[in-house]
Amino acid sequence: MRPDRLALTPDLANAPSASGGLDIFVRKLLSHSALGPDDQQALRLLPYTARRLDAGDYILREGEHADICPLLLSGFAYRHKFAADGGRQIVALKMPGDALDLQSLFLRVADHNLQTLTVADLAIVPIRALEELVRTRTTIARALLVDILIEASIGREWLLNIGRRNALSRLAHFLCELVYRLHVTMAEPPDRVDVPVTQEQLADLLGLTPVHINRTLRSLESAGGIVRQGRRLAIGDLDVLRGIASYSDIYLHRGQQTG
Amino acid sequence: MRPDRLALTPDLANAPSASGGLDIFVRKLLSHSALGPDDQQALRLLPYTARRLDAGDYILREGEHADICPLLLSGFAYRHKFAADGGRQIVALKMPGDALDLQSLFLRVADHNLQTLTVADLAIVPIRALEELVRTRTTIARALLVDILIEASIGREWLLNIGRRNALSRLAHFLCELVYRLHVTMAEPPDRVDVPVTQEQLADLLGLTPVHINRTLRSLESAGGIVRQGRRLAIGDLDVLRGIASYSDIYLHRGQQTG
DNA sequence: CGTGCGGTTGATGTAAATCAACCCATGTGG
DNA sequence: CCACATGGGTTGATTTACATCAACCGCACG
Numbered sequence: 001m002r003p004d005r006l007a008l009t010p011d012l013a014n015a016p017s018a019s020g021g022l023d024i025f026v027r028k029l030l031s032h033s034a035l036g037p038d039d040q041q042a043l044r045l046l047p048y049t050a051r052r053l054d055a056g057d058y059i060l061r062e063g064e065h066a067d068i069c070p071l072l073l074s075g076f077a078y079r080h081k082f083a084a085d086g087g088r089q090i091v092a093l094k095m096p097g098d099a100l101d102l103q104s105l106f107l108r109v110a111d112h113n114l115q116t117l118t119v120a121d122l123a124i125v126p127i128r129a130l131e132e133l134v135r136t137r138t139t140i141a142r143a144l145l146v147d148i149l150i151e152a153s154i155g156r157e158w159l160l161n162i163g164r165r166n167a168l169s170r171l172a173h174f175l176c177e178l179v180y181r182l183h184v185t186m187a188e189p190p191d192r193v194d195v196p197v198t199q200e201q202l203a204d205l206l207g208l209t210p211v212h213i214n215r216t217l218r219s220l221e222s223a224g225g226i227v228r229q230g231r232r233l234a235i236g237d238l239d240v241l242r243g244i245a246s247y248s249d250i251y252l253h254r255g256q257q258t259g
Numbered sequence: 260m261r262p263d264r265l266a267l268t269p270d271l272a273n274a275p276s277a278s279g280g281l282d283i284f285v286r287k288l289l290s291h292s293a294l295g296p297d298d299q300q301a302l303r304l305l306p307y308t309a310r311r312l313d314a315g316d317y318i319l320r321e322g323e324h325a326d327i328c329p330l331l332l333s334g335f336a337y338r339h340k341f342a343a344d345g346g347r348q349i350v351a352l353k354m355p356g357d358a359l360d361l362q363s364l365f366l367r368v369a370d371h372n373l374q375t376l377t378v379a380d381l382a383i384v385p386i387r388a389l390e391e392l393v394r395t396r397t398t399i400a401r402a403l404l405v406d407i408l409i410e411a412s413i414g415r416e417w418l419l420n421i422g423r424r425n426a427l428s429r430l431a432h433f434l435c436e437l438v439y440r441l442h443v444t445m446a447e448p449p450d451r452v453d454v455p456v457t458q459e460q461l462a463d464l465l466g467l468t469p470v471h472i473n474r475t476l477r478s479l480e481s482a483g484g485i486v487r488q489g490r491r492l493a494i495g496d497l498d499v500l501r502g503i504a505s506y507s508d509i510y511l512h513r514g515q516q517t518g
Numbered sequence: 519c520g521t522g523c524g525g526t527t528g529a530t531g532t533a534a535a536t537c538a539a540c541c542c543a544t545g546t547g548g
Numbered sequence: 549c550c551a552c553a554t555g556g557g558t559t560g561a562t563t564t565a566c567a568t569c570a571a572c573c574g575c576a577c578g
Contacts, residue, residue, distance in 0.1 A: 063509070079415070081415060081416070081418075081419045082419075083419060083423045083424055083505070084505030085423075085505075087423035087424075088423070089418055089419040089422040089423045091415040091418045091419065092415070103408045103411075103412075106401065106404055106405050106408055107405065107408055107409075107412075107512050108512075109509065109512070111412045111415065111416075111509060111510040111512065112412075112415055142365065145365055145404065145407075146365050146366065148404075148407065148408070148411070149362045149365055149366055149407070150366075151411065152362075152407070152410065152411040152414060153362075153366075153370045153371075155411060155414040155415060155418065156338070156340060156350040156351070156370065156371055156414060157340070157370075158418055159340075159348055159350045159414065159417055159418060159421065160340045160341075160342060160348040160350065162418065162421050162422045162466065163348040163421045163465075163466030164342045164344075164346035164347070164348045164466060165342055165346075166533075166534095167533075167534070198555090198556065198557090199556075199557065200555095200556080200557095206422075207421065207422030207423060208534075208535090209534070209535055209536080210556090210557085211534090211535075211536080211537095211558090211559090212533085212534055212535070214557065214558065214559085215534095215558090215559090218558095230542095230543085230557095231543085231556070231557075246342070246343030246344075250322070250368065250370060251370040253366050253367075253368070253370065425565075425566095426565075426566075457523090457524065457525090458524070458525065459524075459525095467566075467567090468566070468567055468568080469524090469525085470526085470527090470566090470567075470568080470569095471565085471566055471567070473525065473526065473527085474526090474527090474566095477526095489525095489574095489575080490524070490525075490575085
């Protein structure tokens with residue numbers, strides 16, 4: 001372990017139960033579920049320990065069991081699986097505010113790997129505390145379930161994306177989703193959205209080859225959809241991307257809770 | 260409608276609330292969750308109305324909301340989505356014993372279409388009854404959640420399958436899954452597993468073309484993995500299929516509930 | 519007895535994979 | 549401080565898996 005792995009921000013390190021840290025998680029839940037002030041407060045007061053991970057650190061491996069519940073406060077993470085021939089498929093991308101592993105509370109063995117994509121801050125919540133909250137507050141239980149259902153819906157859209165779209169619109173669709181999902185926990189749309197993903201990771205994300213990703217990226221760039229400087233990749237014209245992907249965000253189920 | 264399509268077993272037709280009909284659903288839940296005799300009985304006593312659907316009937320359409328909870332007692336159904344260019348992707352296959360739409364209890368709008376693949380018998384359970392059960396019996400609530408999580412896990416495996424495997428192993432993998440999942444609700448493995456899917460549907464299932472499915476099927480047949488007579492398609496040598504697909508069923512989480 | 523759907527087959531096209539260099543920025547150790 | 553290793557990215561030549569196009573077949577059914 002290198003020193004910077006242990007570097008916790010003062011706030012996180014010293015006052016794990018203080019309000020502020022879990023705000024982004026609450027905002028994520030609010031994006032799809034109605035939660036009263038008391039429920040929100042209960043969530044914010046969840047005990048947790050903060051942990052900063054390096055890019056590429058594993059959080060959970062296929063076959064293991066976890067008895068923790070990590071929330072992603074900053075940075076990106078992803079789920080992935082390997083095929084027998086070594087091919088890798090990224091099956092989910094998680095961003096700030098996302099719960100990373102609700103399923104291990106209910107399934108014995110992980111069916112996929114969970115790894116950070118960038119440097120990331122996690123909040124490790126004791127399952128006891130979460131279970132208690134779920135038991136006593138049905139609205140929160142429901143919100144967490146909705147969160148699980150929405151991730152499943154995103155997975156179905158990815159199936160459509162990988163199964164039925166060509167490389168260009170596949171890439172554009174992914175980038176659109178990135179923007180819309182980032183938007184969920186932010187008050188204002190940022191003027192510039194950075195895509196913190198290497199071309200190899202994009203390939204594993206979209207079921208393509210790094211080489212082909214490279215060529216498709218330049219194609220998207222010349223269309224104006226993205227902007228690149230050096231290794232930095234950023235969203236260019238979102239309307240262009242939406243057009244290429246025929247993007248619709250209904251599958252994200254924003255504010256779609258039912259009564 | 261041909262006569263044999265209307266043939267309901269006496270139990271289903273005449274005594275929808277009697278025990279027996281929902282047995283297969285209970286068995287499905289038992290395959291991954293421990294349920295006491297009382298819980299099982301409570302499930303079996305759920306009120307429902309039986310409905311027989313023709314092959315190809317829609318159960319739910321994208322954009323709609325449903326306030327029913329259909330269980331699949333016999334036959335097959337599937338979820339699918341359309342791309343802008345008309346391409347279709349089947350994103351889930353449901354078989355006897357599966358709950359077809361738990362998510363509509365929690366999300367306002369369906370993000371996919373739900374359609375029968377074959378003639379099918381549904382048990383339509385009033386949401387009230389199900390909600391009551393979930394509220395009073397936490398073990399059952401947990402079992403239903405596990406069911407949802409396993410479907411999500413299957414979706415991730417499909418992503419790997421479609422994103423990273425070639426046509427032959429992709430097809431073999433799907434057929435393996437079919438066998439293993441059918442096995443879940445059956446005491447004994449059947450000597451012959453029929454695959455009630457047209458080549459076009461296989462194409463939409465696997466992100467391929469009907470023509471290519473056709474050629475891949477003959478390739479699988481000559482390898483011994485499948486047997487075909489006329490339009491009937493059946494599993495041949497499961498070991499062959501498993502070998503071609505490098506199949507492992509851990510993602511199905513059989514008997515994997517945690518404490 | 520047509521009609522149509524599902525399946526079959528061959529010829530051809532093409533999107534994406536593969537192979538193989540090479541580049542460049544960054545970081546690292548001698 | 550330079551030499552080198554490394555990881556991402558870039559590029560062109562070539563191959564290939566799969567798509568597309570266009571017939572045609574044959575059983576089932578109305």
